[in-house]
Amino acid sequence: MxxxxxxxxxxxxxxxxxxxxxxxxxxxxxxxxxxxxxxxxxxxxxxxxxxxxxxxxxxxxxxxxxxxxxxxxxxxxxxxxxxxxxxxxxxxxxxxxxxxxxxxxxxxxxxxxxxxxxxxxxxxxxxxxxxxxxxxxxxxxxxxxxxxxxxxxxxxxxxxxxxxxxxxxxxxxxxxxxxxSKDVAGFASNRLLFALLTEAQRLVDEGVATVEDIDRTCRLALGHPVGPFELMDHVSNDLALSIHQILEQAYGDRFAPSKALRELIGHGALGRKAGRGWHNY
Ligand SMILES: NC(=O)c1ccc[n+]([C@@H]2O[C@H](COP(=O)([O-])OP(=O)(O)OC[C@H]3O[C@@H](n4cnc5c(N)ncnc54)[C@H](O)[C@@H]3O)[C@@H](O)[C@H]2O)c1
Structure with missing residues (x-):
């Protein structure tokens, strides 16, 4: 002990x-x-x-x-x-x-x-x-x-x-x-999480659903306590981008960040800590 x-x-x-x-x-x-x-x-x-x-x-x-x-x-x-x-x-x-x-x-x-x-x-x-x-x-x-x-x-x-x-x-x-977890980039937790975050960003890029509706879908249909965009805002979008880049380097395009994420960061919309991100606070 x-x-x-x-x-x-x-x-x-x-x-x-x-x-x-x-x-x-x-x-x-x-x-x-x-x-x-x-x-x-x-x-x-x-x-x-x-x-x-x-x-x-x-x-x-x-x-x-x-x-x-x-x-x-x-x-x-x-x-x-x-x-x-x-x-x-x-x-x-x-x-x-x-x-x-x-x-x-x-x-x-x-x-x-x-x-x-x-x-x-x-x-x-x-x-x-x-x-x-x-x-x-x-x-x-x-x-x-x-x-x-x-x-x-x-x-x-x-x-x-x-x-x-x-x-x-x-x-x-x-x-x-x-x-x-074994020692692979992103371990188990962030490979799982970023599979979701990457797909959520793709859905918005493709115009399939809005940020708000994807967050709502994850809360209401999947039972997640927060939606993927709310989560990125909480973790901070600059950290999310760093992790995307590490995972993209390790595993290729399947973990590539969206253009929208880069644009948000370019405009200082880093998430909750900045008062705005995918959502406004
Ligand atoms: N934010 C999350 O949800 C989350 C979850 C799990 C793991 N992590 C990991 O935890 C780590 C920290 O993330 P965070 O969100 O707390 O970042 P953060 O940016 O909120 O905090 C980092 C802190 O490190 C300090 N720092 C910089 N250089 C330093 C040095 N030389 N010595 C001591 N402190 C120094 C900065 O001043 C800052 O206060 C990262 O590796 C991140 O990937 C973050």
Missing amino acids: IAGAHSIGIVGAGQMGREIALVFALADFPTWNVDPDPAALTSADLHVGALLGGTRYLDTDRARVHARLTYTERLADLSGATVVIEAIPEDEALKRKVLAEIATTTNPGALIASNTSSLPISLLAEALPAERRDWFIGMHFAAPVSRMKFLEIIPGEATANAAIEMATEFAAVLGKQPTF
Whole structure:
């Protein structure tokens, strides 16, 4: 079982990192959330404060998070971390750079995980020194992390069984239900999701149905909690495009993004965070 002695570093305080940090702090782990952008840290703190203010949480939860969660701009503050999860933008070059820095900052033996949506873990592992690759793994959470029980665990070629076991134990401790996927671009979850998102965009391109009607169809006929265009707006359209491009490179045209998606991004309609995307907010 996981001893209480772990300290956690979450690198990136954006949409995912801030809530990954929250669930670790709620589970009573001392947690540092690192981001070089002070505005991201302030926004993360406000977001977490607003979530904790809701009726889902008790005063004891608020006190625990207050005591356990620290925001910092300095990666060096993770020198004592035993588990570090990278949650920075879906950009291979940036992730490689930051993973190499994480390996230099932390002690050998620390578990390093990536929350990448689509980049193969074995590819990212190349950024780490060879002797650290057995403790590197994919831990793919779903948004919003504070609500979604999903945690996809993706071992890379070099990942040790002990690291897979530890990631699986963390899933249980965090109240998540693990699934396992082989290390292919997009893993299982985003190959499934982007098959739907690609087809939804094609239907609009072909004039078969409107954005609104496709969202409604998925909610009413398929029982999805949100439609594909609402989901893209939530995830953010720029991230959706990055994932499309990674999947298109790996699997070809079947995952190609639509012209409409590129145009939306060109006009700054990035989704909810921008106040407009496929829908207006
Ligand atoms: N948004 C989703 O629904 C979702 C779901 C699952 C997985 N993911 C994956 O999670 C990762 C993060 O996505 P997001 O939506 O949170 O992105 P985001 O853009 O909301 O946040 C990324 C954060 O990383 C920070 N950052 C940039 N460079 C950094 C560095 N060198 N060190 C530390 N922080 C740095 C940025 O300042 C930003 O705050 C991506 O790999 C994405 O594919 C996203």
